[in-house]
Amino acid sequence: xxxxxxxxxxxxxxxxxxxxxxxxxxxxxxxxxxxxxxxxxxxxxxxxxxxxxxxxxxxxxxxxxxxxxxxxxxxxxxxxxxxxxxxxxxxxxxxxxxxxxxxxxxxxx
Numbered sequence: 001x002x003x004x005x006x007x008x009x010x011x012x013x014x015x016x017x018x019x020x021x022x023x024x025x026x027x028x029x030x031x032x033x034x035x036x037x038x039x040x041x042x043x044x045x046x047x048x049x050x051x052x053x054x055x056x057x058x059x060x061x062x063x064x065x066x067x068x069x070x071x072x073x074x075x076x077x078x079x080x081x082x083x084x085x086x087x088x089x090x091x092x093x094x095x096x097x098x099x100x101x102x103x104x105x106x107x108x109x
Contacts, residue, residue: 012044012052013061014091017084020062024079026069027053053078061087 019025019033030053031044056062061084069075080088 011095012048013056014088014095015042015044016049016052016056016078017061017080017088017091020078020080020084021088024077026075026077028075030078056084059087060084 015034016030019030019037025033027046027049031046031049034042034044053062053064057064057078060081062078063081064076064078066074067077
């Protein structure tokens with residue numbers, strides 16, 4: 001992640017899990033969807049994405065398998081596991097608490 005469009009540290013797991021909620025994607029698809037949905041406000045660089053995907057897979061929150069991509073190339077596709085769906089709910093709750101707390105500080109500080 002580089003530049004002013006960086007994803008806040010600690011939110012990448014949430015963004016990946018939420019992106020995969022709608023279905024399996026390869027790494028480039030994940031970054032593209034995050035960038036597209038955020039209207040180019042967020043950009044995830046490969047150097048951050050792939051270590052995060054590996055970490056999430058090690059935790060059992062996502063799984064991967066090799067398939068052919070839409071460009072007829074072999075790519076690793078990632079999908080959410082049942083444990084990942086549970087974790088996504090927890091991450092969304094944590095994010096809601098964090099953003100509410102930041103909003104309070106901005107309002108009253």
